[in-house]
Amino acid sequence: MNSKIIIFVLALGVILGTAWVVQPFSDKANLPKIISNEKPQGGNFTLNGIDGPKQLSDYKGKVVLLYFGYTYCPDICPTNLGNISLAYQQLSQKQKDGVQIIFVSVDPERDTPKRLQQYVNYFEANMIGLTSDAKTIAKVAKQYGVVYAKVEDSNNGTNYAVDHSAFTYVITPDGKLQTQLPHATSPDVFAKTIQEYENQ
Numbered sequence: 001m002n003s004k005i006i007i008f009v010l011a012l013g014v015i016l017g018t019a020w021v022v023q024p025f026s027d028k029a030n031l032p033k034i035i036s037n038e039k040p041q042g043g044n045f046t047l048n049g050i051d052g053p054k055q056l057s058d059y060k061g062k063v064v065l066l067y068f069g070y071t072y073c074p075d076i077c078p079t080n081l082g083n084i085s086l087a088y089q090q091l092s093q094k095q096k097d098g099v100q101i102i103f104v105s106v107d108p109e110r111d112t113p114k115r116l117q118q119y120v121n122y123f124e125a126n127m128i129g130l131t132s133d134a135k136t137i138a139k140v141a142k143q144y145g146v147v148y149a150k151v152e153d154s155n156n157g158t159n160y161a162v163d164h165s166a167f168t169y170v171i172t173p174d175g176k177l178q179t180q181l182p183h184a185t186s187p188d189v190f191a192k193t194i195q196e197y198e199n200q
Helices: 003-022 076-090 093-097 113-121 134-143 187-198
Strands: 046-049 052-055 063-069 099-105 127-130 148-151 161-164 168-171 177-181
Touching: 046 113, 046 127, 046 134, 063 076, 063 187, 076 099, 076 127, 076 187, 093 099, 093 187, 099 113, 099 134, 113 127, 168 187, 177 187
Parallel strands: 063 099, 099 127
Antiparallel strands: 046 052, 063 168, 148 161, 168 177
């Protein structure tokens, strides 16, 4: 990704994302204000990518960074994915081979596998985009403690927003959910986390 674009995306995310950090969910979305402190169970899942069905277990042996968002997200997703991309670019080729970044859409109405893959390719981090029907997405989101909801506004039509939590889930090479990193985690922390779990 062009360095000027990355700087612009990160700056925009900091400016626009501040309101989300202070008040992460819109009142219209009817989302819970407090996310449970209990560790999500994680686990395997099957979702659809541009090349067909993909399972988390397909990436056993690799550290997986799993992020839930949507391609029309104006600020939170570009900030997080931009930081992950910068971290990925810090890695050696061997380290890159040992990590998989997965972006799961919480907006299956608009995010087709093709659109998702075009979007994640922009970040140049060997990322894959996955989606499915709304029921399946909800099930996977629950496994990982993800909270999201469409913001209903009759004036927006198809140009709606989706409020969502913004953790990046770190899955170890044995397929187990190890930890979650908060919104706006720095590229250096992402890179160190990948290296730490690859070396275990």
